[in-house]
Amino acid sequence: MPTAVKTIKVTFLPEGKTCEFDPETLPYKHHGRPLSLLDVAQNFGFPLEHACGGNCACTTCHVVVKEGEEHLSEMEDDEADKLEQAPGLTLHSRLGCQAIVSGDVVVEIPAWNKNYVSEGGGSQLGDGIPPPSNKR
């Protein structure tokens, strides 16, 4: 009996866009690490910002993991170092171009990146990303 294809679902909030795919056959889109959150977004035409082209050299692909953190690759030093510069860093922050998906995950694009998404993600690093306004 053939085994069923195991698909992975990645959901991007707040848009609620869910990308479902077979990790064995997802083509690499040449932005970020293969099977990273950014690679998945690129495959499905979801405009996750990536000003440095997915090279762990900016923080515009910053996402906050809401579910399935255990289904992402472990954070490496380069990513941790770069994330420290991200506005609104949380304990569940990751760089979309570095975090490789191995199971279902739900991630949220931080509020200060949402404009980029709604505008189709055409911005560049240095456009004056405002700091988060919910600091206490």
Ligand code: FES
């Ligand atoms: Fe620049 Fe991820 S796209 S660090």
